[in-house]
Amino acid sequence: MSQQPWQSYWQSHTTANSFLHEYESGEGPYGIIADYWAHIFSQFDTNDHVIDLGAGNGALSHLYLCQFVQPTIASWQNIDFAHIQCQTAHACVEHIQADMHALPLSANSVHQAVSMYGLEYSDLHQSMSEISRVLVPNGHLHCLLHHPDSIISLQSQITINVSERLLQVDFLSDLSHCHQ
Numbered sequence: 001m002s003q004q005p006w007q008s009y010w011q012s013h014t015t016a017n018s019f020l021h022e023y024e025s026g027e028g029p030y031g032i033i034a035d036y037w038a039h040i041f042s043q044f045d046t047n048d049h050v051i052d053l054g055a056g057n058g059a060l061s062h063l064y065l066c067q068f069v070q071p072t073i074a075s076w077q078n079i080d081f082a083h084i085q086c087q088t089a090h091a092c093v094e095h096i097q098a099d100m101h102a103l104p105l106s107a108n109s110v111h112q113a114v115s116m117y118g119l120e121y122s123d124l125h126q127s128m129s130e131i132s133r134v135l136v137p138n139g140h141l142h143c144l145l146h147h148p149d150s151i152i153s154l155q156s157q158i159t160i161n162v163s164e165r166l167l168q169v170d171f172l173s174d175l176s177h178c179h180q
Helices: 004-011 028-041 059-067 124-134 151-168
Strands: 049-053 075-080 093-097 110-116 135-144
Touching: 028 059, 028 110, 028 135, 049 124, 059 075, 059 110, 110 124, 124 135
Parallel strands: 049 075, 049 110, 075 093, 110 135
Antiparallel strands: none
8 A cells, every 4th residue: 555645635635624614612523533532531540641543633632632731641652554744742752654563663562552543544454453562451442433324434345346347347457569
């Protein structure tokens, strides 16, 4: 997978999330999402090391810092495949370009792993293996995934189906006849 499309996407957005909406506003489903994460964040301890997988511009760290102006954790690492260039809102927050299939973290070094609409962009077998490796015993993974019937999931499935059909067409299986 290429990181270029994601880099271009995140560098073109000033918002912390892909929906161009701030979760802390409390409107509609955004309020439910914010309440869910507020409950999760309230469980974090002062020595916890947190990673956010598929973090993009850091929507969850932003939401955390809205709830805890004086952070109650040891560190927060926003991990994304794209090279993210955005301001760090607090000294405990760091942005790391990395593949969640091969996390550049020591085994048993993470207390809380979070992800909002990021894990489904990975090979779950590989990413879950890496999460398991870096989590301390009794560490936690908290995540939100798109519902299978959501528009983004349905559109992704349509794209996959079309791609699979195109790959079955003889014309596309041998493009050696195409010259520039």
